[in-house]
Amino acid sequence: MNRLARSVVGMGLAASLLIAHAPDSQADQREAIHAFYTMPMPGADGWSLAGQNAIRGITIGPIENAYHPAVGYGSPAYERTLGECAAMGATWVAITPFGRVGDLEGRGVDVTFETPFAKNKKDVARAIAMAHARGLRVFLVPHLWVESGQWRAKIDPPTDAAWDAWASSYGAFVRAWAAVAEASHADLLSAGVELRSWVTTPRAKSFAAIVHDLRGIYKGPITYSANWDDVEDTVILGDLDVIGINAFYPLADRDGATFDQLLAGGRRVRDRIRKLAQMWNKPILLSEIGYTSRPNPAIRPWEWPDAMTSVHVDEKAQAEAYRALLAPLLDEPTLMGAFVWRVYADPDDVSQEAEWGFSPRGKRAELVVRDAFAAWWAGDATRKHGWPARALVPGIY
Secondary structure: OOHHEEEEEEEHHHHHHHHOOOOHHHHHHHHHHHOOOOOOOOOOHHHHOOOOOEEEEEEEEEEOOOOOOOOOOOHHHHHHHHHHHHOOOOOEEEEEEEEEOOOOOOOOOOOOOOOOOOHHHHHHHHHHHHHOOOOOOOOOOOEEEEEEOOHHOOOOOOOOOOOOHHHHHHHHHHHHHHHHHHOOOOOOOEEOOOOOEEEOOOOOOHHHHHHHHHHHOOOHHHHEEOOOOOOOOOOOOOHOOOOOEOOOOOOOOOOOOOOHHHHHHHHHHHHHHHHHHHHHHHOOOEEEEEEOOOOOOOOOOOHHHHHHHOOOOHHHHHHHHHHHHHHHHHOOOOOOEEEEEEEEOOOOOOOOOOOOOOOOOOHHHHHHHHHHHOOOOOOOOOOOOOOOOOOOOOOOO
């Protein structure tokens, strides 16, 4: 079946299903829209073939702190953040509830993170509903926080029995969030984030089994958020609907790189994800993109701002890194979209990260993001040729 035929079949199926379940009230109409999950069509450009535009997403980080109530997911503060995301041109938001892990031995996941788990589930469900009410779609991304300060990608239980126990505990954690995603009609679910020691090794069979279990709970599309430097070695990509990448690719290898050198790095990223999409015949989602507002952020974009001291704030460097990454990607049809990392559930809370952190909010990078979101992307099903309408806030594209 050729591209046009697949597109017509996909859009016809969507329309027939919606008509078959035609709702009576406006509230029922909203429910029907979000109850019908969009699954990519076969092919690396399967998202646009399903009639969907590229995802212009922003991750909203949680503020789960019992000392500061009414500022986390589902709160009035979160409502203000949703408004800011929509004003920036976002069409999706990512919500990232956390579970707690003690150290890299992976003894199990404590589902309570700052607030009781039962409350957190209700807050997240309310947050999803609030986003939908604004016309925003939602990517639910359960995360792990390692108390020892080490990277979750290196979790490696010491014995086979310990691995079995870890898989059981993690599976219960992510299945619980899959149930929230299904009940709340979240539009996309990640089965995990940066679990290199699991999904790039012979242990991956047990993770694939968890993905299979999730499909019995959540009926929408499922991805996994691989790290940029191990996604080609991730062996569970065939079990997913979408290939997710936390895309902190370096764009240069030395300080003081010119914009043209950064742009060349962006083109290398584009070529790399295109090759991966074509290899697996699946669309690529950049589940996280971002740069800190410090000098030379595109060399080691993954470096966490909390570990830095006496940093000179450099908004121009952050903005140029975003521009160099996004410019080549806008014309890549295998790109399903991207999520900017990140803003927070309370827009007024400046305690979550240093001023040189990742958030583009109120910085020059925000103009780049706004303008990129306003542009036409090659991954848009309704892409139009020529110049788009002028963004409300001027940018550079």
